[in-house]
Amino acid sequence: MEDKITKEFLINKLDERLLGWPYKNILEINNNTDAKLACFILGACFIDVMAGFYFGIDCESSKKDSGKRFKEFVKIYLTKYDSETLWSDLRCGLVHAYAAGYKYLFVHNKPSYHLYETDKKQIVINLDDFIDDVKHAYDRLIEDIRNDDKIFKNARKRYFEMGLMEPKQLDTRSHQVI
Numbered sequence: 001m002e003d004k005i006t007k008e009f010l011i012n013k014l015d016e017r018l019l020g021w022p023y024k025n026i027l028e029i030n031n032n033t034d035a036k037l038a039c040f041i042l043g044a045c046f047i048d049v050m051a052g053f054y055f056g057i058d059c060e061s062s063k064k065d066s067g068k069r070f071k072e073f074v075k076i077y078l079t080k081y082d083s084e085t086l087w088s089d090l091r092c093g094l095v096h097a098y099a100a101g102y103k104y105l106f107v108h109n110k111p112s113y114h115l116y117e118t119d120k121k122q123i124v125i126n127l128d129d130f131i132d133d134v135k136h137a138y139d140r141l142i143e144d145i146r147n148d149d150k151i152f153k154n155a156r157k158r159y160f161e162m163g164l165m166e167p168k169q170l171d172t173r174s175h176q177v178i
């Protein structure tokens with residue numbers, strides 16, 4: 001069954017379930033609320049999921065080496081950022097501890113300061129620029145899935161083994177997921 005999944009089918013599913021759901025949520029939250037840190041957190045999750053497709057993880061391997069995958073993905077697709085620092089400040093610091101990082105300073109509405117080094121040696125990450133960079137990484141990953149058979153096979157494995165989140169409903173009478 002796995003080998004019957006075509007590149008176009010997979011790309012359409014990724015566009016529908018990743019770009020059309022979590023990435024869309026990032027944009028909606030950024031444009032319609034003051035919950036700007038939530039956008040950075042969702043951005044880190046989006047990087048994680050893209051790394052999983054790039055490396056072809058399954059349920060078992062998803063529990064190991066997530067930091068290594070995240071950092072390697074950043075080195076390949078988000079080259080403006082220091083992978084070690086993005087991992088420690090964003091993925092670990094903000095996502096897991098809801099704490100400000102030491103090297104990166106997360107801001108919004110400061111596009112002229114994106115990747116600027118402050119007097120305290122912190123690097124500014126402006127939210128809109130970060131969101132654009134994450135989208136650009138997604139676009140490049142999709143092109144690599146389309147053009148690189150190894151990356152396609154990895155992404156297909158990840159899709160086949162773990163699927164994608166999708167909206168579901170619960171029938172409260174029968175307790176069945178619809």
